[in-house]
Amino acid sequence: MFLKNFDITKPELKASRLGFAEALVDLGKTNPDVVVLGGDVTGSVKTDLFRDAYPDRFFSVGVAEQDMMGTAAGLALAGKIPFASTYGEFATGRPFDQIRQSIAYSEMNVKICASHCGLTVGPDGATHQSLEDVAIMRVLPHMNVITPCDANQTYKVILKCVEVNAPFYIRFYRDNSPNFTAPDAPFEFGKADTLIDGNDCTIMASGLLVWESILAVEDLYKEGINARLVNMHTIKPIDKETIINCAKETGCIVTAEDHQKHSGLGGAVAEVLAQHYPAPVEFVAVNDTFGESGTGKELMDKYGISCKYIVEAVKRAIKRK
C-alpha cells in the first residue's frame, strides 16, 4: 500500500488537486468523451492543464455553479463524461438543488470534483471551508462519494470513476500534503483499504485524516496500543463488511475526518454499526461549528482533528469496550 522506502518523518508532499488534474489530462488522451467544465477557478483547481491540452473539450461557464451542474448534466445526455470542478462548498452547497434533480435523481453520468475541501484552505476562512459537503452528497440517492487520501490515490480515483456510469462526488484538497500511497497500489471502488493491522481498536479515516491517523498509530504503538488503520476512501457506497469485521475483531472504532461530526464518515460508519454490530465509536471531526482563518495546521489543532485527538479518541474508545 505504501510507497517504497517510506519514511514517516519525511513524506513526499504533493497536493491532491494535482493528482486530479494530471489524471484528467491522461484520461483526455485515451477517452475522447471526457469533457471538463470551468467555473472560473480553473487555475486553482488545476483544470487549466486539461483546458490547455484539449481546448475544444473544455467549457467555461463562468462563476456560476448552478449552471455548471446543469450544463454538466446536459453534456452527459449528449454522451459525454463531464467533470465539473470547483471548490468544495461551491460544488455542493450552492448547487445542491441542481445536483439533486438534474444529476442524482436523473442518474446523470456527471463527476463532481471538489477541490479546496475541509479546514485546510485555512486563511480563506469559514465561507470557503467545506465541512458539510460529504453529508449533503452522501444523503442523495444514486450519488457515489469518494474522499481519496493523497495525490496518488486521487489520480487513481479519477481514472476509475469513468468506468462507472453514475454520478460521483470526489473530494480533495488544495494544499500540499503527504503523498504516501504507492502509485501501483490498487484502488478498489467501494472497498476500504486496511493500511496498518492491529487488534486493539480500528481507526477508520478519510482524506487528509488518513495521514494524521498514521502518525497516531505510531504514537499509540509507543504506548503499547496496536491500532488498526483503515482508509475509508469510499464513503458511499460504504464498505459494510469491513466496518463490521473491524468492530468484531478490534471491539471499538474511531472515525477521523476533516468534516462536520454529523452525517459524514462518522455518521456512515455509525449507521452500519448501529444496525449490524453495535460497538463503541468515537468521532474525530469538527464539532458542529464553523471554522475561521488560520493555517491548516493551526486549525486542525484548534478544531480537534489532528493526530493527538485521534490518539485520545482511541484511548477513550478502548476504555468503552
Add this chain to the structure above:
Amino acid sequence: MFPNLNNPVFTNIDDLNEIARQIRRDIMNMLLISKSGHSGGPLGMADVFTALYFNKLNIRPEEPYKKDRDFVFLSIGHIAPVWYATLARRGYIPLDELKTLRKVNGRLQGHPAPLKTHGVPGVEIASGALGQGLSIAVGTALGLRLDKKPNHVYCICGDGELNEGQLWEAMMTAGHHKTDNLTVIVDRNYCQIDNRTDKVMELEPLADKWRAFNFEVLEVDGHDMQAVLNCIDEAKAVKGKPSVILAYTKMGRGVSFMEDNYKWHGVPPNDEQGKIALAELKPTKYGDFVDYYAGK
C-alpha cells in the same frame, strides 16, 4: 389513433389544430381523473407542443432515444400533462396510461422523470424544480456540436420561471458559446402561481433582455399554428447565436373561465367545471381516451 403513426408529419393546419384540441381534452380528462395537477399552463402550450411533435421534431416514438433525435427539455415540469398527452397521442406511451397521472406506481409523475428514473420514454431528464432546464439544454447543445451532430435542442421555459437566477446564468453561457443548435421557447402567458407576472416580478422589457444576452429573439402568437410552425423554422435557421421564441399564449386557452386567469395555474377542474370545459373543447375525430362522465 393516427394514420401513419411511424411518420405522422401533419402539414394541414386544420388537422394540427384538431390534434391540439384533442390534447386539450386529454389534459382535462387526465386532471379530472387525477384530481390533482396544473390546468392553465398545459392548456396554454397545447398548440406549441402539437407544432413540435406533429410537424417539426426529428423523432421516432418507437426509438425515443435514437441518436439523431431532436432534444426537448421542459424546464417548467409542472406543465407535464400537455407533454404526457402529446407523447401518448404521438405513440410514445399507451393512450390508456393517461389515466395514471400522479398515481402511485405509475410513470406519469406529477413532474416529469425520464424512463430510467421510473418515468416515461421521450423525457430526457427530470424537471420540476424551476430554472434548471436551460443549463441542461446548453450542455446538450455543446456536446452535440462538439461531435458535429445535426440534432437540434429545444428548451421550453415559462415566463414566471424567468425569476430564477440560474436561467440567466444559462442565458449567458448560451450566448457566450453561441449555441445556434439551441432554441428556447418561452411560454409568455403573463401569469404565474401568485398573480400576473408584472405584479410578482416585472420581466419587461423581456425581448430586449434576451437580446442583451446575445440571443436572436423571435416573437409569435403561440396559438396561431401556422405562425408557430414558421417561427420554429426561422429559429432553427439562425446561425452564430442561440435563438429564443417568445410565444405569446393564454394560460388556460380553450376553456373560457380558465383563460388568462393566473388562478388556474396549479389546480384541476372539479367535475362541474370539467363538464363545461369539455363542452367548450368540442370533441374531435380522434376520440377521448376515457369517458369520464360515463355513469356519473
